[in-house]
Amino acid sequence: MRGLRHLMKNCIHQSQRSSIIQTVRFFTSDSAKPYSLPNNAWGRNRACRLELACAYRGLDKLELNEGVCNHLTAMAPAADGQGEVMLVFPYGQHWSEVQASSILGVDSNGSTVEGEGRPETTAACIHLGIRKVNPDAKIIMHTHQPWATAMGCLEDPSMKMVHQNSTRFFQRVAYDTSYSGLANAIEEGERLGHLLGDKDMLVMGNHGVLAVAKTIAMAFDHLYFFERAAQVQMLAMSTGEKVRLISKEQSESGCKTFWEDLQMYADVHFYSMYRRLRNISPDFEL
Numbered sequence: 001m002r003g004l005r006h007l008m009k010n011c012i013h014q015s016q017r018s019s020i021i022q023t024v025r026f027f028t029s030d031s032a033k034p035y036s037l038p039n040n041a042w043g044r045n046r047a048c049r050l051e052l053a054c055a056y057r058g059l060d061k062l063e064l065n066e067g068v069c070n071h072l073t074a075m076a077p078a079a080d081g082q083g084e085v086m087l088v089f090p091y092g093q094h095w096s097e098v099q100a101s102s103i104l105g106v107d108s109n110g111s112t113v114e115g116e117g118r119p120e121t122t123a124a125c126i127h128l129g130i131r132k133v134n135p136d137a138k139i140i141m142h143t144h145q146p147w148a149t150a151m152g153c154l155e156d157p158s159m160k161m162v163h164q165n166s167t168r169f170f171q172r173v174a175y176d177t178s179y180s181g182l183a184n185a186i187e188e189g190e191r192l193g194h195l196l197g198d199k200d201m202l203v204m205g206n207h208g209v210l211a212v213a214k215t216i217a218m219a220f221d222h223l224y225f226f227e228r229a230a231q232v233q234m235l236a237m238s239t240g241e242k243v244r245l246i247s248k249e250q251s252e253s254g255c256k257t258f259w260e261d262l263q264m265y266a267d268v269h270f271y272s273m274y275r276r277l278r279n280i281s282p283d284f285e286l
């Protein structure tokens, strides 16, 4: 089985390498990319913008966003080579309109240092606050995606091991059951950061969800599969029938198996969306 996975991985990479150049950057894995850029500060900043724009557009296609709210951020090298910036879309733009060049770079105070506009207040407060607690949270994605958000509105908001996809998140989810209104202060982001701890997902009760990862592809993949797992759970529960759960041992084993190659799975998924967007709305790369 393991041999087959590695064979698949090599085949995928070799087929992609014929037309694209491999680049290595810290917000992404070392897999082959559908873009080619110089490996300097500007190029790394630009690559992060391309991937983040793809995530905004892709999650919009999957209908996991809400109006012009919700926010995805990534830490990137500043385009001028002076430290890091937090990349985030400007307040008021719809996710379907986001372009690599319209994304803002903001400093640790939330002030815009790259681009025109300003981030939404809650975006700055949640994301900057979490990173004050956990500087390694390079990629943070927050949505009000419907099935996972509905699950978080239940008295018991926990993800149950009802499906293969659920096991990927076994013991990797934190829960906030103390909804405290709109996040208009950085302290609220810090509170969420402490609750999140070393988990990958935070279910924000009566509000939404949040994914944290080291790469944009992984955070995108987390949100997609968390939504699918929540959907199956809610549908199964809504029948009123007793739900058959996967055992703790099998859930633990399934989770371990997923995570052995999860970055590869996430990359294959995310860059398929990148190619899809290039066909149907290529202006995201502008």
Ligand SMILES: [Zn+2]
Pocket (backbone or CB within 6 Å): 070, 142, 143, 144, 207, 208
């Ligand atoms: Zn929200």
